[in-house]
Amino acid sequence: MPGAKWFPGATVNYVEQVFRHVDRASAAGLPAIVSRNEKGDHREVAWPDLRRQVASLALHLRSQGVQPGDRVVGYLPNIPEAIVAFLATASIGAVWSICAPDMGTQAVLDRFKQIEPKVLIACDGVTYSGVVYDRTEVLAQIRAALPSVRHVIVHENIGTASSVADCVRFDRVVSRDDNATASFEPQWLPFDHPLWIVYSSGTTGLPKPIVHGHGGTVIVALTTLAIHCDIGCSYKQSSFGERFHWYSSTGWVMWNAQIGGLLNGTTLCIYDGNPGGTKANPDWTTLWRFAADLKVSFFGVGAAFFANCMKAGVEFSKCGDLSSIRALGTTGSPLSEEVQSWGSRQFAALALSNGNQEQADIWWCNISGGTDFAGAFIGGNRELPTIPGEMQCRLLGCAVQTFDEHGKPVIDAVGELVCTEPIPSMPLFLWGDTDGKRLIASYFDTYPDNYDGTGRGPAWRHGDWLKITGRGTCIIYGRSDATINRHGLRMGTSELYRAVEALPEVVDSLVVDIEYLGRESFMPLFVALGTDVVLDEKLKGKINDAIRIALSPRFVPNAIYQVAEIPRTLSGKKQELPIKKLLLGQPLENVINKDAMANPGCLEWYRGFAEKYLNRDRTNA
The missing domain is CATH 2.30.38.10 (Luciferase; Domain 3)
Structure with missing residues (x-):
């Protein structure tokens, strides 16, 4: 490494591996994609129709001069159109890349400018947390800043697509149904032909545009999903078939991983919206009710989701018929022992009521990998x-x-x-x-x-x-660059979070260890608390006791501060390193990209805190 060559001379196409399941899955009456959004819109895409739509769009892209190696980018949410767009692009050897529509203009341009796309496939807007966001103005800004784009396709998602000039409508592009679409075949490509470009954001500089190949992605996706996650072909499972759900936005590599289910003939169940309801009406039963309605068999989501469900007191028995679920998947951050045990108890109770003994000892397939290689290093084994x-x-x-x-x-x-x-x-x-x-x-x-x-x-x-x-x-134990090293003892931040966030008063937390050469470190803990909860001396003592008991007295923080929110990336990761660099005196704009954050509005508080902290440090120096 790097530079290893795999199967030189072999040819492959990701989409060919998907299409090989069409006839058998269709004969079994199973859909390829089942989709739902916040508004309750429900759609199903049959396997033959998936192939037809992909062929229709692929032929259109070719007619626009798209050649193997050209880049086609998407600005789309987690909807069937995004999957069709990816498969059509890959089928003709073009290179796919996507950003979620909740990303700001600059964050999108930081990614797409680097790869100079020829075609942009976008939506007119999105609905999230009960709010409709018109993205046509952002779309215009993106187009204006990408001179390489020669053709634009727009999907009408909120009803404002008509205001977008010089484009074609997605629904018209995929409506073709003739001999050409019926006879369309994906193009055979070298094993290492580029498939897609994904991005790994650092705290400074432009995101890394990571290129993965067709063959390697297929092999690793099938190894991870089919073997380690035990996700089977739909037509080999129950009457409902295998229904695979892993909640993700299109800005996270788990969206790419979810699509990988199609490689094994699995029905994808995708949800577009906020899994926690709305700000006005928080509801952590949303995805569970979705899973019950769609008869999901493999239910995957970020580890923080399960922790939020536990905090909210979600009772699975009140979320509908969850008897179809046979496995739970988690990733994105460490899953604590407490949260996993809580979830297992909930499913054990379900098993008593519904008679599904497989749920009595529900299987957790916890995985850890990365965008960098579109796979997992660590995972499950039945x-x-x-x-x-x-x-x-x-x-x-x-x-x-x-x-x-x-x-x-x-x-x-x-x-x-x-x-x-x-x-x-x-x-x-x-x-x-x-x-x-x-x-x-x-x-x-x-x-x-x-x-x-x-x-x-x-x-x-x-x-x-x-x-x-x-x-x-x-x-x-979390990211190695966010590890705490206190008094000669090294500890991952996840262990401290596990202790602190087990307290019912604490909704979220973030800790950083500010180290100085030759001087004692300073470790502040920031906590977001529940509604009407105030950080008083009694609660501070309770938090310190929890850390002292669960970890060590060495890891009791120097100070605890109540905050409105913990800064997180769009994929839900806590922004430990940027806050650490901010407290070490680096300017906010140099350490963090606001457009790549889920809650950039919270940063001003941290900026002000850093200024006071640094002034105090200089005064006491």
């Missing part, structure tokens, strides 16, 4: 026991180890997650990184040689803290 708070195993084909501070492999100790051998879906390259220096700096500079004695070249450093237990299970 044949292994489930231990709350732990992931069952390292995945097939993933030479994952934990390195200590000396670059040596360790067991039963927290260290850097590294991969010492190549994986087929690792990046082909970063777009525009002609000499490969940015790719090497991003993943391979830390361990330029394998420190396990093999001498086989560099190891991939992923940026997570990991412990591999003597049993072979794995525990993720």
